Amino acid sequence: MRRQFQGPSEAFDTLLVTEGASFVRGVEYDAFCQGASVIDFTKRYGPIWKERLGSLEIVNLAKPELVEILYRNDSKYPRRLDLKPWKVYRAYKNESLGVLTHEGEDWHRARRVVSKRVMPPKEVQAFTPAINETIADLVARLRDIRDQTGVVPQLTNEMYKWSMESIFRLLFESRIGCLQDPMPPESQGFINAVDRMFQSGQIMFLTSPEFFRKYKLKPWRDHEKAWDYIFNFARKAVDKRLAELADEEANPASNGIIEHLLASEKLSMKEIYSNACELLLAGVDTTSNSLAWALYELSRHPEAEERLFDEVDSVMKSADVSTATHKELSQMPFLKAIMKETLRLYPVVPANNRILDKDVIIGGYHIPKKTVIGSLQFVMGRDPSIFPEPNSFLPDRWLQKDEQAAAKSAAFASIPFGFGPRMCIGRRIAELELHLALVQISRNFKLQFRGKSAIKPAIRGLMVPGGLLKYLSFFC
Numbered sequence: 001m002r003r004q005f006q007g008p009s010e011a012f013d014t015l016l017v018t019e020g021a022s023f024v025r026g027v028e029y030d031a032f033c034q035g036a037s038v039i040d041f042t043k044r045y046g047p048i049w050k051e052r053l054g055s056l057e058i059v060n061l062a063k064p065e066l067v068e069i070l071y072r073n074d075s076k077y078p079r080r081l082d083l084k085p086w087k088v089y090r091a092y093k094n095e096s097l098g099v100l101t102h103e104g105e106d107w108h109r110a111r112r113v114v115s116k117r118v119m120p121p122k123e124v125q126a127f128t129p130a131i132n133e134t135i136a137d138l139v140a141r142l143r144d145i146r147d148q149t150g151v152v153p154q155l156t157n158e159m160y161k162w163s164m165e166s167i168f169r170l171l172f173e174s175r176i177g178c179l180q181d182p183m184p185p186e187s188q189g190f191i192n193a194v195d196r197m198f199q200s201g202q203i204m205f206l207t208s209p210e211f212f213r214k215y216k217l218k219p220w221r222d223h224e225k226a227w228d229y230i231f232n233f234a235r236k237a238v239d240k241r242l243a244e245l246a247d248e249e250a251n252p253a254s255n256g257i258i259e260h261l262l263a264s265e266k267l268s269m270k271e272i273y274s275n276a277c278e279l280l281l282a283g284v285d286t287t288s289n290s291l292a293w294a295l296y297e298l299s300r301h302p303e304a305e306e307r308l309f310d311e312v313d314s315v316m317k318s319a320d321v322s323t324a325t326h327k328e329l330s331q332m333p334f335l336k337a338i339m340k341e342t343l344r345l346y347p348v349v350p351a352n353n354r355i356l357d358k359d360v361i362i363g364g365y366h367i368p369k370k371t372v373i374g375s376l377q378f379v380m381g382r383d384p385s386i387f388p389e390p391n392s393f394l395p396d397r398w399l400q401k402d403e404q405a406a407a408k409s410a411a412f413a414s415i416p417f418g419f420g421p422r423m424c425i426g427r428r429i430a431e432l433e434l435h436l437a438l439v440q441i442s443r444n445f446k447l448q449f450r451g452k453s454a455i456k457p458a459i460r461g462l463m464v465p466g467g468l469l470k471y472l473s474f475f476c
């Protein structure tokens with residue numbers, strides 16, 4: 001039942017309540033047809049609506065001007081919905097929280113330390129050679145493992161291994177062999193543990209992990225075992241780096257992220273372990289799926305792929321270099337537009353959220369403090385009133401002047417990395433990784449999509465390709 005309201009400050013209770021499918025249930029849905037999806041809810045109920053998921057109520061926002069109000073009213077120490085099972089594990093095992101999970105002043109302290117090495121453009125640019133090195137290995141591997149039709153079996157898995165290798169390299173300045181054949185068993189074990197951790201955690205995110213833990217139910221047992229592996233893996237890598245650094249002559253100072261955390265002396269060892277885990281986790285699926293989506297769209301749009309190749313080729317030839325740096329990337333506007341367009345269509349985090357520490361009025365509704373308020377990135381990215389032809393892959397929309405002006409006014413419509421002091425801390429690293437990967441892949445391969453139907457997005461924690469990208473061919 002929909003109720004109509006007017007006036008500047010309507011009561012919270014009057015917002016429409018839905019009890020239906022949403023991102024968090026892990027439903028696979030077709031964004032383009034009339035399934036039960038958040039797009040449908042927004043069409044039915046308008047740009048602000050409330051949903052109930054178990055005991056949790058979320059107010060969802062699906063217009064940039066409403067999302068802007070949310071972020072402009074953000075708390076001094078912004079808060080998102082708790083990653084409950086993660087926190088219960090840490091408390092149970094007496095492990096610390098990290099920048100992703102900490103709250104309040106502890107979050108602020110951790111964020112300040114970590115961001116010093118991963119946010120300033122100069123610091124991030126220094127990662128370029130290391131990133132290019134892992135991408136070169138990815139390219140060589142893709143070439144090797146293609147079948148006769150150019151298809152790379154398990155493409156998303158290969159992207160995943162690459163982004164794991166890349167972030168590990170930036171954190172610890174060593175390699176873990178994810179792009180080797182066979183992969184070292186410990187690294188494979190880590191990948192399996194991450195997968196198990198996410199799978200087993202799903203059911204506990206919106207229920208009570210304490211209950212699962214107390215009665216030692218299977219999801220908790222799996223979750224605990226997976227986290228034990230993840231923590232041991234990260235702890236071992238941090239300790240190894242610490243030991244290497246003790247021998248200064250053999251290991252002169254460099255720009256590794258963990259090295260910086262150790263040198264800061266502002267975080268306890270437990271916090272360094274937990275931040276190592278969180279950066280490893282946050283930096284893998286996000287980047288790998290974004291790259292997979294970009295390659296998928298390029299494989300379906302040969303004219304865009306051709307333009308990308310021409311842009312990259314001409315910049316690299318005139319600079320007379322074989323690998324790109326930020327200098328060359330700064331002359332590749334079309335390449336950057338491709339990534340923006342990919343993240344508009346497939347924001348890996350399709351809905352972000354905030355819990356404010358004060359009441360706020362949004363869209364005429366009075367929303368009490370501590371309410372979970374979601375911003376629906378995916379819905380806005382597909383809204384024709386914000387982005388004309390929203391389901392088409394049109395990188396040029398980010399380059400044309402009038403479109404640029406329009407996009408500016410809808411600035412909050414496409415914020416795949418979030419916004420404000422708690423936005424993605426790895427944004428610059430992710431963009432550098434993705435841009436450099438597109439440079440090398442476009443120079444080495446021509447892509448072709450042979451599938452009969454489009455790959456639909458699916459929600460498995462993040463927005464990922466719903467089907468295997470098994471029809472994507474890589475030709476040299």
Ligand code: HEM
Binds near residue numbers: 282287347349
């Ligand atoms: C395409 C790639 C990526 C996307 C789309 C993405 C997106 C996001 C989003 C939407 C958030 C929440 C921001 C907010 O609440 O406003 C976030 C947080 C975060 N991201 Fe990323 N991310 C990506 C890559 C990475 C990488 C490579 C790293 C690690 C180097 C990383 C580390 C983190 C961390 C630690 C947080 C929590 C920050 C905090 O709470 O202070 N992300 N990311």
